[in-house]
Amino acid sequence: MASITMNNLVKKYDDGFPAVNDVSIDVADGEFLILVGPSGCGKSTLLRMVVGLEDITSGDLLIDGERVNEKEPRQRNLSMVFQNYALYPFLTVYENIAFPLRLAKGKFSEKEIDEKVRHASELLDLDDHLERKPGNLSGGQRQRVAMGRAIVRDAEAFLFDEPLSNLDAKLRGQMRTEIAQLQRRLGITSLYVTHDQTEAMTLGDRVAVLKKGRLQQIASPRELYEQPVNLFVAGFIGAPSMNFLPARRDGDIFHTPIGDIPVPEHAKGKLDQAGELLVLGIRPEHFADAKDVQDTPWAARGTTFEAELTHTEWLGNQQYGYVRYEQDQDVKAKLDELAKDLDADEMPAQVVVELDAASRIRGGSTTSLWVNTQKMHVFDPESGTNLTRDEEAGAELTREANEERKAEIKRLHDQNL
Known part of the structure; x- marks a missing residue:
């Protein structure tokens, strides 16, 4: 696990347009932070800057205190879960989950790979589907496979880019619950992009609201609801x-x-x-x-x-x-x-x-x-x-949410010992 620190991040394209404009956010170790806003607000661009898929025009990005602006995506040890799942259709569920481990070229033995895959499979209730191909799975099952691939990497943080937007309303509700429970059990730092405020309000420890590339407010869902800044x-x-x-x-x-x-x-x-x-x-x-x-x-x-x-x-x-x-x-x-x-x-x-x-x-x-x-x-x-x-009342709501998050992570950790 790791903290993620964004200091005055700016992303300008060749035409000078600032897709992300002076955004500063501290994501605590083990925190579930949601980036939310309407289309074109810069939330996906910001996520891609963190993972290394977009260059940073100015500002500093730190992972666990280390500046990583110039590091390649593979050197940042972050796991990305995409909207379209990004699964290999010709591989089984087992091999899709194992793929990042095999890509490490001899770093893991077959026994270690099997243990990691089966551990992820058990967490995600995929044991009965390990020999199936992605084309034979439901949307929710495919999303779980994509998450399994992220879990086996032992990444510092999970990054989700609108992972539920391809699912119907009922499945989205089910997957929201599963993602929230999984994140708590693993206690892993997570950044989650969505335009769906229901996802933002139900999943996040804190929610960062963006508008036209600028951060408007970052707070617990309850503070945003009861004490909006504008x-x-x-x-x-x-x-x-x-x-x-x-x-x-x-x-x-x-x-x-x-x-x-x-x-x-x-x-x-x-x-x-x-x-x-x-x-x-x-x-x-x-x-x-x-x-x-x-x-x-x-x-x-x-x-x-x-x-x-x-x-x-x-x-x-x-x-x-x-x-x-x-x-x-x-x-x-x-x-x-x-x-x-x-x-x-x-x-x-x-x-x-x-x-x-x-x-x-x-x-x-x-x-x-x-x-x-x-x-x-x-x-x-x-x-x-x-x-x-009322700034103080709002801050108190976020402080309470932070304490609840720490207590829940500790409780789940103690249960798994």
């Missing part, structure tokens, strides 16, 4: 996405298209330098049918407003309602720019609210909704900065 991170993390409402502040009141909202306590004192025009960020789950909250202890944490739902979506265990509003033209350009950064055409002028599955509210009806203003974020529409971010 509009981009807030909009990228979460499904359905955070709602963004234009608001004009008048003293202790926000005037919004869905009604007046009192400025919450956690925002007071943080908006003194802000302009009159702001953007409020509210996640769908922080809304509710007002009837469900009345006479409850948490009713005082928010406020109610009247709204007409255009339609609802019932998903069995939950329900979503949609409220259209008239967009403020002064922030429309900024929100449309944000939408393009998030790989969308435009930011719809609507609020998505999560309702109880048993709610009888239906599209076309006007109803009273409640919003938890204590969970509301306030953003500067020009810079995109989250003006109400």
